[in-house]
Amino acid sequence: MKDGDSEQKGMSRRSLLKGAAAVGAMAGLGGLALNLAAPGTAEAITKKLPQKWDETWDVVVIGSGFAGLAAAAEAAGGGAKTVILEKMPIYGGNSIINGGGYAAWDEELHLRQKKNLGNDSVKQHIDDTLKGGDFFNMPALVEVMAKEAPDALNWMINEGGAQLSDVLVIGGGHTAYRAHFSAHNSGKDYTDALKKIAEKRGVKMALNSQVTWIWRKDADPKSPVLGVEVKRGAKVLNIKAKKALILASGGFSQDVEMRLAEWPKLVKEFNCTNQKGATGEMIRFSKAVGADTLHMNFIQLFPFAEPEAGILDRPAVYGFSGPGVGVIYVSKTGKRFVNELDRRDVCAFAQIALGPNMKPAYTIFTDAIPPKFGGKPAEIEAGMKKGRFIKGETIAELAKKIGAPADVLEKTIKDHNRYIAEGKDPEFNKPMKKTMIPMDKGPYYALPMWPAVHHTMGGLRINTNSQVVDVFGAVIPHLYAAGEVAGGVHGSNRLGCNATTECVVFGRIAGKNGAKEKA
Amino acid sequence: MAGLFFNVLIICVFLVSLSPAASAAPQKTNLSKPQSCTGCHGEFSSVLPAKHPRVAGKDISACTSCHAPDPQNKATAKPYSSKLHLSHMQPDAKLDCLACHTWKPGKAFGVKGAKKPLGTLPAEGMDQIRQIFASWASSKYLDAHHGKKNVTCSGCHDRKLPESGDTVASDRCLACHGDIEKLAKKTEPKDFPDRNPHKSHLGTIDCVVCHKTHQPSKAYCLDCHKNFNMKIRFGEGGPGAKNASGAAK
Numbered sequence: 001m002k003d004g005d006s007e008q009k010g011m012s013r014r015s016l017l018k019g020a021a022a023v024g025a026m027a028g029l030g031g032l033a034l035n036l037a038a039p040g041t042a043e044a045i046t047k048k049l050p051q052k053w054d055e056t057w058d059v060v061v062i063g064s065g066f067a068g069l070a071a072a073a074e075a076a077g078g079g080a081k082t083v084i085l086e087k088m089p090i091y092g093g094n095s096i097i098n099g100g101g102y103a104a105w106d107e108e109l110h111l112r113q114k115k116n117l118g119n120d121s122v123k124q125h126i127d128d129t130l131k132g133g134d135f136f137n138m139p140a141l142v143e144v145m146a147k148e149a150p151d152a153l154n155w156m157i158n159e160g161g162a163q164l165s166d167v168l169v170i171g172g173g174h175t176a177y178r179a180h181f182s183a184h185n186s187g188k189d190y191t192d193a194l195k196k197i198a199e200k201r202g203v204k205m206a207l208n209s210q211v212t213w214i215w216r217k218d219a220d221p222k223s224p225v226l227g228v229e230v231k232r233g234a235k236v237l238n239i240k241a242k243k244a245l246i247l248a249s250g251g252f253s254q255d256v257e258m259r260l261a262e263w264p265k266l267v268k269e270f271n272c273t274n275q276k277g278a279t280g281e282m283i284r285f286s287k288a289v290g291a292d293t294l295h296m297n298f299i300q301l302f303p304f305a306e307p308e309a310g311i312l313d314r315p316a317v318y319g320f321s322g323p324g325v326g327v328i329y330v331s332k333t334g335k336r337f338v339n340e341l342d343r344r345d346v347c348a349f350a351q352i353a354l355g356p357n358m359k360p361a362y363t364i365f366t367d368a369i370p371p372k373f374g375g376k377p378a379e380i381e382a383g384m385k386k387g388r389f390i391k392g393e394t395i396a397e398l399a400k401k402i403g404a405p406a407d408v409l410e411k412t413i414k415d416h417n418r419y420i421a422e423g424k425d426p427e428f429n430k431p432m433k434k435t436m437i438p439m440d441k442g443p444y445y446a447l448p449m450w451p452a453v454h455h456t457m458g459g460l461r462i463n464t465n466s467q468v469v470d471v472f473g474a475v476i477p478h479l480y481a482a483g484e485v486a487g488g489v490h491g492s493n494r495l496g497c498n499a500t501t502e503c504v505v506f507g508r509i510a511g512k513n514g515a516k517e518k519a
Numbered sequence: 520m521a522g523l524f525f526n527v528l529i530i531c532v533f534l535v536s537l538s539p540a541a542s543a544a545p546q547k548t549n550l551s552k553p554q555s556c557t558g559c560h561g562e563f564s565s566v567l568p569a570k571h572p573r574v575a576g577k578d579i580s581a582c583t584s585c586h587a588p589d590p591q592n593k594a595t596a597k598p599y600s601s602k603l604h605l606s607h608m609q610p611d612a613k614l615d616c617l618a619c620h621t622w623k624p625g626k627a628f629g630v631k632g633a634k635k636p637l638g639t640l641p642a643e644g645m646d647q648i649r650q651i652f653a654s655w656a657s658s659k660y661l662d663a664h665h666g667k668k669n670v671t672c673s674g675c676h677d678r679k680l681p682e683s684g685d686t687v688a689s690d691r692c693l694a695c696h697g698d699i700e701k702l703a704k705k706t707e708p709k710d711f712p713d714r715n716p717h718k719s720h721l722g723t724i725d726c727v728v729c730h731k732t733h734q735p736s737k738a739y740c741l742d743c744h745k746n747f748n749m750k751i752r753f754g755e756g757g758p759g760a761k762n763a764s765g766a767a768k
Contacts, residue, residue, distance in 0.1 A: 089686075089728040090721055090739070097720070097743070186720060207725075208686065233685050276742050309745040386711060 033215055049215060050238035053227060057083045059514045060228060060241035061248055062211055062282060065095035066187070066500055067483025068248035069194035070152070070507030071514070076201035078515025080243055084203060085230060087210035088277045091195070093250050094484075097275060098187030099317040101171070101497035102180045102504075104149035108157070111168045112177055117435075120176035122146050129498060132173040132343055133457070133491020136295060140464050141489045144509070145502050152504040153180065160193025167374040170324035170433070171496040173343040179321070179497040181374050185314060190500065208232060211282060214245065214479075216289040219470065224477035225289065244478050244514030247468070248507060251456035251484035252280030253299070259453065262297040271310020271452035273302050282485055286460055290470040291479070295458030295487040300494055302454035303347035306388070307360040310452035314379055315388045319363040319449050320496050321373035326436035327365040328416050329449075331358055334399060334408035336416070339428035345493045348451035360448035362390075362402055364413070366439045380445065390446040398444045413439050457494050459487035466510035480514050482506035555618070556581070579619040580632025588630045588637060605666055608656030616649060654733050659757030661732045675732070692726040699723070714747060716740055 033049045058080035061072045068084055076082045090096075105120040106112070112120060125146040130137050156162040163183035171179045182189030198205075213229035215238070227240040252258045256268045258280040272278075283293060304319025305312055318327070323340035329347070331337050331354050338350035351361045370380065383389040392398025395413055396406040417438035419425045425432055460481040461469045468479040468486075483503040490498060555577040560566050563574040563581060574581045607614050622628045622645065627636035640648075655662040655672070665674065675687045693699060703717035716729065716738055730736050735755040740747055752758055 090724045092721070096722075188720065188722060192722070309743065311743050382711070382713065 033213075033217060049217060049226070050229070052238070053240040054237040055083075056240040056242060057081050058241070058243040058519065059083075059246060059511070060085065060239055060244075061246045061511075062228070063093055063248040063250055063483070063485070064091040064191075064195075064205060065093035065248065065250055065483060066098075066190060066194065066503035067485075067507035067510075068093075068246070069095075069191060069198050070504045071246045071248055071480070071482055071511035072203040072205075073194060073198035073201055074508045074511030075244070075246070075515040076198060076203045076511075078512055080515035082198075082201075082203045082511075082515075083239075084198075084205040085209040085211060085228070085239070086205060086207050088275070089208055091205060091207060092188065092191045094274050094278055095187045095500070095503065096191045097312070098500065099312060099314075099320070100165075100182035100185040100187055100189055101169070101317070101320075102149075102153055102182070102190070102500045103171075103174065103178050103495065103497035104153050104180060104501060105146065105176065105178050106150045107153045107164075107180065108150075109164065111164070111166070111180065115168055115177070117168055117177040120178050124176055125149065125178065128174050128176070129489075129495055130491065132495040133493055136298070136491035138488040141462070144464050145489055145498070145505050148505040148508070149501045152501065152508060155197075155508070156190055156193045156504065160190075160197045162189055162193035165374045167372070169321045169373050170341070170435075171320055172323065172341055172347060173493075173495040174497075175431075177324070181321075185317060185374060187500065190504070194504070206232070211249075211285065212236070214285045214289050216476075219290040221470070221472070221474035222477065225479045241478065242519040243517040244480055244510075246466075246507075246510045246514050247282050247286065247460065247479070247481040247485050248483045248503075248510070249282040249485045250274075250278050251459065252283065253278050253453045253456055255279040255281075258283075259299060259456075262458070263299050266299055266453055270301070271305060271307075271450070273305050273310060273312040273316075273452045273454045280456075283459060286468065286479070286481070289479075290476060291468050292461040292471045292473075293459060293487060294461050295491070296456075298457035298487075298490075298492045299453060300344055300455040300457060301348035301451035303344055303351060303451050304363065304449040305452035305454070307448050307450035310450075312452075312454070313388070315383050315447055316449065318365070318370065318373075318375060318447055321375075322363060322365060322369060323430075324433055324435055325369050325372040326416075326420065326438065327363050327369060328412070328439075329361055330364055330404065330409065330412060330446075331361050332403055334404035334406075335412055336427060337361070339425070339430040341430050342428075343493050344454075344496065351449075351451055360450045362446040362448055364398075364409075364439070365445050365447075366437075366441060367443065367445075368437050368441070369439075372435065372437065388447065390448070392444050392446075393442050395442070395444055398446055402446050402448075413444075455490075455494055455499060456484060457487060457490040457492065459485050461488065462486045462506070464509075465513050466506050467513070478514075478517055480510035482510040578631050583630050583632035588633045588635075602669065604652070604671065605656055605669065608652050610653075610657050616645070616652070651733055658733070659753065660735060661730060661753045664753060664758075665732070686725065686727045687732070689726045692730070714740075714744075714749070716749065716751075 059075040059082040061068045061075070061082065061084045064084050064086040072082045072084045103125070105122055105125045126142050129142050129146065130139065157164070165181040165183050165185065167181055168177040169179040169181065170177045210231045211228045212231050215226040215228065217223050217226065225241065225245045227238060228245065230237045230239050253272050253274040254276050259266045287293065302312055304316050306316055327340065328336055329338060329340050337354060338347050354361065370376070380389050384391060390398065390401050392401055395410045399406040399409040417440060419432055420436045420438050423432045462481050463469055463475065466480045466482050467475045468481050470476050483506060484499065486506065489502050556563065556579060557577045567574065619631055620628060621631055622640060624642045624645070626639055628638055628640040629636035654660065655666045657663055675691055696702065699717060703715055706717050707715045719740065728739050729751060736751045736753045738749045738751045740749055
């Protein structure tokens with residue numbers, strides 16, 4: 001059957017595909033592969049399943065961030081011969097450059113109880129996450145994430161040797177102090193811990209290995225995914241996944257085309273906090289073998305990124321961690337413009353709404369504040385030299401340096417100090433906390449910030465077993481997804497520090513279940 | 520692809536195994552594609568040590584009759600110049616591989632006058648060898664820098680012909696350039712010590728992530744930290760950043 005023939009006969013795309021699948025079924029192994037790529041082209045009909053496999057594993061994991069490492073570790077723990085394929089030349093994806101925050105309502109160290117920071121619970125974590133996502137979230141997935149959050153953190157501490165910083169932070173949209181930070185405020189603390197567990201259990205990792213196709217014979221609900229086509233250097237390999245293919249390839253924030261296709265507002269001029277490998281090809285390949293997606297247009301801007309390159313460096317975490325202990329955000333006018341404890345989408349678009357020539361905005365604080373969220377004087381000292389922090393002995397001096405009217409900035413800070421004392425923010429209705437520290441003693445600091453594309457909430461549709469679901473609602477056998485490549489946990493807006501939790505929790509579930517599949 | 524190529528890298532190996540001897544500039548270089556030694560050098564005696572016995576012939580078979588190619592890289596007896604490849608691969612030499620080598624596409628590849636071929640080589644493999652050797656001899660990148668120091672293919676790639684896209688393990692680099700702690704000390708920026716490419720927040724990464732050999736090197740840091748003032752030697756446009764990196768011990 002040639003493509004030209006079918007087009008002349010006016011065959012529909014669907015009948016074409018049915019034909020291809022039928023031929024594949026007759027031919028058995030080595031027949032035609034399900035292929036929705038470029039429908040109507042010759043390739044769409046003739047892409048053949050591999051005749052032989054270059055490598056065979058029980059479980060193949062795509063991506064080496066939190067989710068991929070956790071999945072691989074648990075798959076290997078379940079006795080599966082497991083490999084991680086990472087397309088970049090270094091391991092860790094976005095996870096290794098992440099700020100080290102992990103949301104959990106408890107853990108074995110019981111930091112919140114020890115620090116006397118009030119109450120928290122699974123329910124409160126679920127409720128905050130659902131509310132923060134405007135109730136677009138799939139409640140069952142949120143429940144799994146929140147419920148398993150403490151155990152997954154304990155696992156990284158106990159088996160992987162991860163260490164936590166002795167702070168607990170309340171982040172935007174959360175109503176409790178549940179943001180844990182790793183010892184070095186870096187996701188690398190967790191990726192190293194997870195890698196250690198994975199390696200101990202015999203997981204192998206191959207870098208520079210980019211998936212170029214997912215192999216599945218047809219879209220029959222009983223038809224499993226078989227493996228992947230991988231480009232490694234100039235070689236193209238076919239790698240078989242006997243038990244499970246686990247996608248943990250991250251989001252698509254760096255995929256400008258895909259971003260624009262979902263949300264035209266996010267033009268290429270926006271900075272992006274992600275490593276450049278955060279592109280969406282695994283989602284495309286999954287769709288091509290029948291997978292369903294959801295929430296693809298919910299894309300998050302990180303409101304506090306470094307304004308020039310758009311990176312999320314250590315100071316950029318100050319903007320996120322600081323509001324619970326009293327930092328404020330001001331524009332070049334010297335005035336506040338948002339409830340600093342509000343959600344990321346609100347904080348980001350409040351900045352963009354300031355209008356043209358208003359970049360950057362600033363996080364303002366004094367020396368007394370950073371130690372409360374794990375900020376260190378040495379960081380500020382180093383950041384000053386790099387021009388990341390701007391310092392003024394007085395408010396007037398600081399105002400001059402950031403080009404804001406001194407009297408306005410003085411009034412803004414004075415007013416906010418009063419709101420702390422009175423426990424009420426009449427301007428932006430911020431829920432004032434007893435942990436907030438008034439800024440009444442210099443020196444004063446300003447930290448420039450501007451929103452950058454950060455996280456894609458949408459992705460592949462999964463169930464609570466981390467299995468990928470097809471467009472008809474059936475599970476695609478042997479196909480799993482975990483972490484940012486999957487959608488549904490965060491709804492329209494992710495709360496800070498929930499992503500790391502989601503990745504480790506669902507990575508573990510995918511790995512455990514994948515190892516249990518029949519080869 | 521590896522299977523197709525067979526061990527053609529032994530070509531490089533047999534040359535690096537031989538110690539340097541006399542070298543002399545060719546008498547004339549105006550031939551477009553000289554396919555013999557005497558076309559440029561007139562007589563072999565002009566490029567041989569004074570005590571070398573008289574040699575007759577026109578091409579390298581005059582040498583290989585005594586100096587057998589050494590695929591095992593173990594030759595000590597009767598060595599001759601290991602710089603043969605480098606000097607003859609310069610752009611102005613205008614020499615093709617087949618001036619000295621024998622090759623039937625897809626079949627035996629050898630050295631003129633040698634009894635045993637070095638291996639089999641398909642057409643695309645030959646193209647790759649021509650390209651890489653030309654780069655190794657005269658590019659602005661790290662391969663030519665190693666070439667000048669007489670480090671040939673096998674110095675980094677062992678004896679197997681590398682496939683395009685292959686990487687080199689870091690311990691191979693560090694065997695000459697290590698250790699990494701000392702390297703890191705050398706590249707610690709005075710202004711911001713934490714912006715050290717050899718000691719970054721990514722931890723230990725492979726040398727080849729930044730240091731490319733047959734193409735421009737590029738500091739991986741700059742992918743995200745676009746505003747960093749960071750230079751790497753043998754990047755786009757050639758050397759630069761003279762004191763930025765560790766030279767071989």
